[in-house]
Each structure stands twice: as structure tokens, then as C-alpha cells.
Amino acid sequence: DTGVSQDPRHKITKRGQNVTFRCDPISEHNRLYWYRQTLGQGPEFLTYFQNEAQLEKSRLLSDRFSAERPKGSFSTLEIQRTEQGDSAMYLCASSFGQGAQETQYFGPGTRLLVL
Amino acid sequence: AQTVTQSQPEMSVQEAETVTLSCTYDTSESDYYLFWYKQPPSRQMILVIRQEAYKQQNATENRFSVNFQKAAKSFSLKISDSQLGDAAMYFCAYRSARNTNAGKSTFGDGTTLTVKP
Numbered sequence: 661d662t663g664v665s666q667d668p669r670h671k672i673t674k675r676g677q678n679v680t681f682r683c684d685p686i687s688e689h690n691r692l693y694w695y696r697q698t699l700g701q702g703p704e705f706l707t708y709f710q711n712e713a714q715l716e717k718s719r720l721l722s723d724r725f726s727a728e729r730p731k732g733s734f735s736t737l738e739i740q741r742t743e744q745g746d747s748a749m750y751l752c753a754s755s756f757g758q759g760a761q762e763t764q765y766f767g768p769g770t771r772l773l774v775l
Numbered sequence: 776a777q778t779v780t781q782s783q784p785e786m787s788v789q790e791a792e793t794v795t796l797s798c799t800y801d802t803s804e805s806d807y808y809l810f811w812y813k814q815p816p817s818r819q820m821i822l823v824i825r826q827e828a829y830k831q832q833n834a835t836e837n838r839f840s841v842n843f844q845k846a847a848k849s850f851s852l853k854i855s856d857s858q859l860g861d862a863a864m865y866f867c868a869y870r871s872a873r874n875t876n877a878g879k880s881t882f883g884d885g886t887t888l889t890v891k892p
Contacts, residue, residue, distance in 0.1 A: 663819070691878055702779075702866050702882030703820075716879060751820070755878060760808050760827045762878060766820040 664767035666752050672773045673742055680738045681770045685754030692735050693764065694727055695751040696720065703751055709735060742774045777802045777869050781883035788857045789891050795842075796852045796886045798867030806872035809843065810880070811852045815863040823865070826850065828872070854888075862890045 665684045673679050685692050691710050695703035706725070707717045711732035721727075724742075729735040739746055749771050753764040778801045788794035800809070807828045814820040826834045826843050833841050838858075842851045854861055867883040 693878060700884065702868075702884050703880075705879050705881070708878055759872060760825065763822055764878070764880070766812075768819050 664752055664754050664765050666750075666767040666770050668770055669768060670771050670773075672775065674775050675744060676741055678738065678740045679742060679772065680736055681750055681752075681772075683735045683737070683752030683754075683767060685734070685752070686756075686765055689754035689756045689765070690732070691755045691762070692729055693753040693755070694735070694737050695753065697749040697751055697769070698747075706737075706750075739772075742772075744774050747772055747774045777804075777807075777871070777881045779867050779869050779881050779883040781867055781886050783886045784884070785887045785889070787889040787891060788854070788861075790857055790859060792857055793853060793855045794857055794888065796854075796865055796867075796888070798850045798852070798883055800848050800850065800867070800869050800881075802848070802869065802871075804871055804873065808870045808872060809841075809850045810868040810870065811839070811841070811850075812866045812868060812882075813861075813863045814866065814885070820866070824852070857890050859890050859892060862888055864888070 667682045693708040694706040697703045709729040724740045727737045749769040751769045752767040755764045780799045809826045811823040812820045813823050824836045824839050838855045840853045864885045864887050866885045868880045870880045
């Protein structure tokens with residue numbers, strides 16, 4: 661396994677359109693995280709899954725955002741009715757282990773530009 | 776809520792020299808973990824080093840070491856013998872040890888490190 665992969669790597673869309681991003685975690689990693697990173701800032705937590713269960717969602721995740729992780733494998737993040745403020749890098753990370761030994765492995769990200 | 780502050784947006788260092796990146800954080804918790812991540816240009820973020828708050832001994836990983844001052848809520852990263860490949864954005868991150876916040880990390884805004892040959 662070569663690591664966390666994300667698709668697409670870049671997405672340009674018009675305001676009001678829906679977009680969906682995919683994240684494939686490292687095999688057997690039971691946790692999967694989504695973060696958003698805007699230019700000049702650090703990643704901000706959006707949501708995370710343990711297996712197929714979505715255990716926490718940030719207040720940043722408005723009703724237009726939805727994430728799924730069917731069967732505890734890959735995950736999708738959908739943004740409906742995109743706004744220019746949604747333009748950012750969307751990072752996925754997966755992990756295993758407990759406590760201090762939990763190491764998050766990040767994907768390359770999907771860069772979204774909303775025109 | 777926890778916050779992480781990196782007060783140096785940019786730093787530069789001469790190749791083979793030593794550089795220290797600063798990070799402070801704010802929390803009311805006593806048990807937590809701290810991390811430094813490296814994000815090279817157009818590449819994935821990777822973990823550089825981690826520190827458990829209950830450990831007094833500062834973590835080291837080869838050329839990377841930290842100075843963890845729990846009372847001051849300070850967590851700096853020292854890079855010794857800097858190499859051109861160390862050029863990247865470095866993020867300091869905080870993670871609670873409470874199960875309810877398992878895995879969720881709070882990041883600083885990063886420090887861009889330039890290494891001069």
C-alpha cells in the first residue's frame with residue numbers, strides 16, 4: 661500500500677454546483693479524518709470516522725457538507741451548492757492505533773476552486 | 776477550546792546550521808499530545824515528531840528535537856544540521872488525550888522554513 665490517496669487532485673467548479681471528493685485510506689486503518697486548509701492557514705478539522713461510523717463533526721461543516729464512509733473503507737466528502745468561500749484544500753488522513761501511538765497519515769489533498 | 780499559535784510565519788536557515796521554530800498552545804487539559812508536521816511544497820504532510828504531555832523528557836528524532844515546556848505551554852522544534860530537503864512548511868499540532876476527542880487535531884498556521892545553500 662502506497663499511502664492515502666485522494667481524487668481528484670484539483671477541481672474547478674462554478675458557484676452553485678455540487679462536488680464530491682474521494683479518499684482512499686491506508687488498508688486496515690480504522691480512522692479517517694477530513695480537514696480543510698485555506699491558503700496561509702493550518703488544517704482545520706471537519707469530521708472523522710471510526711470504521712463506518714461518523715463520530716464527530718465540526719461546526720465548520722454546514723448542512724451543505726456531507727461525508728460518508730460506507731463499509732469502513734473509502735470515504736466521500738460532498739459539498740452541495742458550492743460557494744466561493746468553499747475554495748480550499750481538502751485533506752484526508754487515516755490512522756490506526758490508540759493514544760499517543762495513533763499516527764495520522766495524510767493524503768495529497770484535493771484543491772477546490774469555486775468560481 | 777484549544778488554540779495553537781505559531782508566531783513565526785517565515786524562517787530561514789543556512790544549510791548545516793541549526794534553527795528553532797516556536798509554538799505555543801492554550802489548553803485547560805492536563806493530558807494531551809503535541810506534534811510537529813512537515814508539509815513540503817505540493818507534497819503530503821508527514822509527521823516529524825511527537826511529544827506526550829505526561830513525559831518530561833523531550834522527544835528526539837535524529838536531527839529533530841523539541842523543547843517542551845508544559846508550564847509555559849511552549850513546544851518548539853529544533854532542526855540541527857539543516858539540509859535543503861528540510862525546506863517546507865512546518866505545522867505544530869495539539870491533540871487531546873480524552874477519548875471523546877480521539878484523533879481530532881488542532882493545528883497552528885504554520886512556519887515556512889527556507890534553507891539557504
